[in-house]
Amino acid sequence: MTEKYVGTTPRPKRGFAAMAPERQREIASLGGRAAHQSGHAHEFTSEEARIAGRKRHERRSPGA
Template sequence: MTYPNTSNRGFASMDAQKQREIASMGGKAAHAKGTAHEFDSQSAREAGKKGGRIAHEKGTAHEFSSEEAQKAGSKGGRASRAGGR
């Protein structure tokens, strides 16, 4: 969905491709400078758990039906057997 620009200034008024280019430059600069955050598997796991807890507390977490849970588990099992591919 696109919204009409209310201004021709600022990041939000740029087209999506230009935003991606600028964001990419920022990420590359942060990595080059050594200030970018890099998750290891443990910190990523902890962040995911925290996000899940907060979503449930706020009532915004997706509640899976038994059928959805079964499909997700099956998909994860197939990916696990394929070596994560």
């Protein structure tokens, strides 16, 4: 027996989700630039990345 799907119809996309991908990238790029200019953005040094990777692998393999 097949039953008809009874649910809500999908809503149309709104706001950021309705924009073209190129426009989303433009806006995100502006936000990234603003964060760097204001000093709120963080860039990992290779040492910080190495430590973070080590911690991640320690959590993933408890028996190793």
